[in-house]
Amino acid sequence: MPLIEINNLTKVYVNEEVETPVLHGVSFSINRGEFVAIMGPSGSGKSTLLHVLGFLDSYTDGSFLFEGKEASTYAGDATASIRNKKLGFIFQSFNLLAHASVFENVRLPLFYSDIPESEWEKRVNDAIEIVGLSHRTDFDVTRLSGGEKQRVAIARALVCNPEVIFADEPTGNLDSKSGGAIMQTLQELNEKHGHTIILITHETYTAEHARRIIRIKDGLVESDEEVTERRHTNGGILMK
Numbered sequence: 467m468p469l470i471e472i473n474n475l476t477k478v479y480v481n482e483e484v485e486t487p488v489l490h491g492v493s494f495s496i497n498r499g500e501f502v503a504i505m506g507p508s509g510s511g512k513s514t515l516l517h518v519l520g521f522l523d524s525y526t527d528g529s530f531l532f533e534g535k536e537a538s539t540y541a542g543d544a545t546a547s548i549r550n551k552k553l554g555f556i557f558q559s560f561n562l563l564a565h566a567s568v569f570e571n572v573r574l575p576l577f578y579s580d581i582p583e584s585e586w587e588k589r590v591n592d593a594i595e596i597v598g599l600s601h602r603t604d605f606d607v608t609r610l611s612g613g614e615k616q617r618v619a620i621a622r623a624l625v626c627n628p629e630v631i632f633a634d635e636p637t638g639n640l641d642s643k644s645g646g647a648i649m650q651t652l653q654e655l656n657e658k659h660g661h662t663i664i665l666i667t668h669e670t671y672t673a674e675h676a677r678r679i680i681r682i683k684d685g686l687v688e689s690d691e692e693v694t695e696r697r698h699t700n701g702g703i704l705m706k
Contacts, residue, residue: 467534468495469629469662470519475528477514477685488514490685491528498629501656501663503673506682513634515682516666520553520632521545550578554623554631554661558638560615562607562622568594569603572621579626593621596659597651613644620651630662631655637672649675653698671697 477489488511496502506512517523518530521537530537532548540548562571572590581589594600597617602610607618616636623631633652637645653675655661665676673679674697681688 468531469498469500469533471495471529471531472519473529475515475518475530476526477511477518477523478526488685489518489525492682492685492687494680494687494690496662496664498662499656499660500678501653501665501676503665503667503676503679504682505667505670505673505679506688507668510682511685512666512668512682516632516634516664519664520555521549546578550575551626552629554626554628556616556619556623556631556633556636558635560619560639562615562618564608565606567604567606568599568610568618568621571607571618572625575622575626581626589625589627590621593624596624596655597621611644612640613647616640616644616648617651620648620655624655624661628661630664632664632666634666635668636665637667637669645672650698 472495473493475489475492476487479486479488492511492515504512504515514523518525521532521540524538563574569590572593573586576583576586576589591600591603594603597620599614599617599621602614607615610618631652636648636652640648649672652663652665656663663676665673667673674693674695676693677696678690678692680690
């Protein structure tokens with residue numbers, strides 16, 4: 467059974483009786499453990515699709531199954547619980563708490579979870595260690611580089627051990643070296659820790675770090691293909 471399955475999914479925004487269609491009938495499935503890039507230009511509908519798949523927005527018509535259950539049947543607290551327990555989010559702008567430590571930022575999702583407080587410190591430290599920032603645990607995040615801030619955001623996304631990690635243009639505010647390091651981290655989370663990664667990007671270079679690329683254009687799936695030569699950041703080489 468696919469982890470995520472959407473069929474003929476549509477999304478229409480309505481503002482003062484003006485309808486703006488964004489998704490026009492999108493269909494695909496994603497299995498557990500996949501690393502999928504959803505790629506498209508600005509205005510293609512990829513961010514709207516992320517918001518729907520991440521239970522951040524509703525859809526207008528069609529079907530969206532998450533773990534075999536129609537997403538529209540979830541409501542209120544159930545939706546919030548899925549976002550907290552099953553999903554992790556990494557954003558281009560980091561969305562960190564200013565003038566708080568790395569530890570405090572990574573701990574934040576645990577306040578909204580049912581994970582016993584006695585486990586919090588270990589979970590936070592483990593997540594920080596995975597992204598290689600144990601030496602920065604007590605640093606104020608405003609003192610960190612852009613790449614380090616994005617690593618904090620990744621650790622925060624990991625702390626509740628989610629099934630799926632959504633990465634929305636995670637390298638968009640970073641230089642090429644820092645961006646490459648972030649993509650390597652996402653690959654390791656997929657390969658070593660088994661997280662399903664859904665990457666949103668407009669860059670071919672970034673998308674090629676995934677195992678599969680779904681290209682979106684004008685609210686429709688233009689192509690859905692396996693990556694035959696996958697980009698790895700170690701040495702900048704391509705590996706099959």
